[in-house]
Amino acid sequence: MRRMNESELIQIAEQVSNVLRAHKQRLATVESCTGGWVAKLLTDLSGSSDVLDCGFVTYSNGAKQKMVDVKLETLEQFGAVSKETAAEMASGALRYSDASVSLSITGVAGPGGGTDSKPVGMVCFGWANRQELVETDTCHFEGDRNDVRMQSVAHALQGVVSRLGK
Numbered sequence: 097m098r099r100m101n102e103s104e105l106i107q108i109a110e111q112v113s114n115v116l117r118a119h120k121q122r123l124a125t126v127e128s129c130t131g132g133w134v135a136k137l138l139t140d141l142s143g144s145s146d147v148l149d150c151g152f153v154t155y156s157n158g159a160k161q162k163m164v165d166v167k168l169e170t171l172e173q174f175g176a177v178s179k180e181t182a183a184e185m186a187s188g189a190l191r192y193s194d195a196s197v198s199l200s201i202t203g204v205a206g207p208g209g210g211t212d213s214k215p216v217g218m219v220c221f222g223w224a225n226r227q228e229l230v231e232t233d234t235c236h237f238e239g240d241r242n243d244v245r246m247q248s249v250a251h252a253l254q255g256v257v258s259r260l261g262k
Contacts, residue, residue: 164188186222
């Protein structure tokens with residue numbers, strides 16, 4: 097994915113808002129490395145209460161466990177940055193909200209924290225709905241911390257649009 101700028105993120109957020117509204121859906125977000133950026137973008141838009149139910153920022157493993165029921169076993173076996181954790185984050189968001197769809201983001205934004213198996217720029221995503229469908233994706237983004245975070249926000253939001261369009 098190429099580098100993004102703030103105005104492009106706003107356009108994607110507007111598209112997500114329109115799609116959610118058209119499908120009469122409300123979103124819950126669970127964000128780790130993006131620190132609530134998705135929720136911030138959506139709440140910057142007029143009428144956001146029609147499409148956003150809530151946002152969780154679960155930066156620590158403890159928060160992931162306490163706020164959205166990520167299992168300790170999942171964190172120990174796969175780590176916080178994994179598709180398994182992203183899936184549990186997305187499912188937990190629906191369990192603790194009135195939303196009909198959710199997204200989750202967990203990754204290594206850098207500049208430190210990366211390993212050989214989970215390098216800086218690796219981000220895992222989850223999307224869930226009330227029909228108990230959970231989908232995940234893993235991306236490897238390039239750039240500095242801000243670039244990785246912006247690309248993560250864009251990818252997560254675009255994932256909502258693509259899944260509601262099915």
